[in-house]
Amino acid sequence: MATQFIEVPQTPYRNFNLCPHCVNVGQQALLCRLSECLPMISRSDGETFHLFLTDRPLPYPLERNAGPSNKISVCFWYTHVRRPNRTFSSIVILEGCHTNSPSIFRKIELIADLLANSLTRDGRLVDVYEFLESEAAVPVC
Numbered sequence: 001m002a003t004q005f006i007e008v009p010q011t012p013y014r015n016f017n018l019c020p021h022c023v024n025v026g027q028q029a030l031l032c033r034l035s036e037c038l039p040m041i042s043r044s045d046g047e048t049f050h051l052f053l054t055d056r057p058l059p060y061p062l063e064r065n066a067g068p069s070n071k072i073s074v075c076f077w078y079t080h081v082r083r084p085n086r087t088f089s090s091i092v093i094l095e096g097c098h099t100n101s102p103s104i105f106r107k108i109e110l111i112a113d114l115l116a117n118s119l120t121r122d123g124r125l126v127d128v129y130e131f132l133e134s135e136a137a138v139p140v141c
Helices: 020-023 103-120
Strands: 042-044 050-054 056-062 069-080 083-095 129-134 136-140
Touching: 020 050, 042 083, 042 103, 069 103, 083 103, 103 129
Parallel strands: 083 129
Antiparallel strands: 042 050, 050 069, 056 069, 069 083, 129 136
């Protein structure tokens, strides 16, 4: 049995409340989220973008009549200098997770690293990703 590891380059700024990217471009630096009681999970290169977890993990799908699915969704907000003065959202769906799992925030940290890597490379994210542990984060078509 082979073990596969994902090596993710680390962004210079991690888990901050005052954004170095916003300071650099002369904007309000304090990041405001929908759920302030969560650990801050944020990433930035200090110059071109910031990304942060906006809300708590939620069951997916959220509709009551959908029934349990053993999936959750997390929402990230991000900005990038290629499209200034705009904030974008990206949703990530995780399989095999529960909203009250103690390890969920370690997975969200990994997802934030993967999304920051995409922002560094492409300058944008797709609207929805599905996180498959065997394949990392993949866009949902």
